[in-house]
Amino acid sequence: MELCGHATLAAAHTLFSTDLVNSNTVEFATLSGILTAKKVPYVKTMNDSNSQNGEAQECYFIELDFPAAPTADLNFSEVSLILKALGVSSVVDMKITTTCEDIFVVLPSAKSVADLQPKFDEMKKCPGRRGIIVSGLAPPESGFDFYSRFFCPKFGVNEVITRWF
Incomplete structure (x- = not known):
């Protein structure tokens, strides 16, 4: 398969969440070219619906920069x-x-x-x-x-x- 975004997202999550990388960016070499995954931190506040016990939590999103297809x-x-x-x-x-x-x-x-x-x-x-x-x-x-x-x-x-x- 040239590219599987779901698998790439899961791999990036594993690398970031287990501290297997000391960077906020990971590059994956795919048959479609380089796919970059970026860890984007944010803080959940007590106003967020997913916040637990009203406490602020450090969280992150993962942004994937897919190669453009002509x-x-x-x-x-x-x-x-x-x-x-x-x-x-x-x-x-x-x-x-x-x-x-x-x-x-x-x-x-x-x-x-x-x-x-x-x-x-x-x-x-x-x-x-x-x-x-x-x-x-x-x-x-x-x-x-x-x-x-x-x-x-x-x-x-x-x-x-x-x-x-």
């Missing part, structure tokens, strides 16, 4: 197939990666991403070798930058479900 435009007939498979009529942007041929679709909102009910049999007819990534801008009050879903029925996995807390 993209290309799709032609009209390809776009039509994808819109039909996703069951949507409008998109903000749509590209295909030139490396692993994933389709990347940006929808108008996070709600449109969450409400999506794709037709997996139709997705199998879409261009690309692997899957379709659908993303949309998250509402400011959510605390997230964007919502994203990944569909891969060509490999027998209708949806890869990821939960970030």
Whole structure:
């Protein structure tokens, strides 16, 4: 596999949490290039919902800096197939990666991403070798930058479900 973000995140967490590295940055050499994991400290306060006993706790996030995948435009007939498979009529942007041929679709909102009910049999007819990534801008009050879903029925996995807390 060229890159597995979940495994990289888990490896970075292990390295940082067990003090196996004396740095706030770790670089992983992947088949897709260098992937950098950065430990970003923050302090949980008693106002945070996850705070225990109202005490401040030192915590950290891990930021992953993924290598950029070059993209290309799709032609009209390809776009039509994808819109039909996703069951949507409008998109903000749509590209295909030139490396692993994933389709990347940006929808108008996070709600449109969450409400999506794709037709997996139709997705199998879409261009690309692997899957379709659908993303949309998250509402400011959510605390997230964007919502994203990944569909891969060509490999027998209708949806890869990821939960970030």
